[in-house]
Amino acid sequence: MLKMKESLASCTLCPRQCGANRTKGELGYCSTDSEPLVASITIHKGEEPALSGSTGVCNVFFAHCNLSCCFCQNHQISRNSNHSSQWIRDYETIIQRIVEILDRGIKILGFVSPTHQVPQMVTIIEMLNQIGYKPRVVYNSNGYDSPEVLRMLYDYVDIYLPDIKYFDDELAVKYSHAPSYFSIATKVLKEMIWQKGTSLQLDDEGIVEQGVIVRHLVLPGHSADSMRILQEISEISNNLTISLMSQFQPSNDSLNCISRSVTKREYEVVVSELKRMGFHRGWVQNMGSNTYYLPNFEKKNPFND
DSSP states (O other), X not given: OHHHHHHGGGOOSSTTOOOOOGGGXXXXXXXXXXXXXXXXXXXXXXXXXXXXXXXXXXXXXXXXXXXXXXXXXXXXXXXXXXXXXXXXXXXXXXXXXXXXXXXXTOOEEEEESOGGGHHHHHHHHHHHHHTTOOOEEEEEEOSOOOHHHHHTTTTTOSEEEEBOOOSSHHHHHHHHOOTTHHHHHHHHHXXXXXXXXXXXXXXXXXXXXXXEEEEEEOOTTXXXXXXXXXXXXXXXXXXXXXXXXXXXXXXXXXXXXXXXXXXXHHHHHHHHHHHHTTXXXXXXXXXXXXXXXXXXXXXXXXXXX
């Protein structure tokens, strides 16, 4: 934990290695200092069935991001230029909100976009442990992480939920300003697998206790890139659990980037490739998913669960 906190003095938490002294108020790429910056703490029932179960997940949505995806569904809170007086900056309030949700019988605590706030995430986990709360922890990231930082999370994270967004580096740069994305994301995935294996461990209710779930969102016009990702991941292991998503929906924020939804044909060819590659664990979405997964973070419950 000390090493992670020290990294904030010359930030090396993510592949951008921007070197900002966040302990002195420098913000770096993610426009975030050394204090927590949490946009929402809410029950979310829209996660994968093995995570949500019947009760849902307690998700902590960190504000800002180390990517700049032009199509981000969470753009209200992920844009590094956005700020809100409603966002939570103190640990005591964060812990109080989490405990209120865990006390409803929810087993899983998810941290969404934690890459740039890993030391803050660890502090939250440690504070919860100190008062007797030990939920299963999900690290839900964009895949543009540091394997070295993830190695330090071995004792803190139970379930890794990374995106694998792009194979083509030109797409990664165009849509997310993320050079070498796939090379980095595959190293990250291998570290996650080293820690948790390729098979999900489930409890008696079918809820994940430990493991790795890989998410991939099929983008309009880029089915070939999606298929190449699946081909490459299958060479690592086709025993992995894959969550293949069709839910992309353009927002006013993304119209200059991608202005339409994925078509049924575009999604179906990727589903066929998923099966051809031998992946037998995971989930696919129906084509109506793009109408009910868009959050509104101006509301107390962004997902209307």
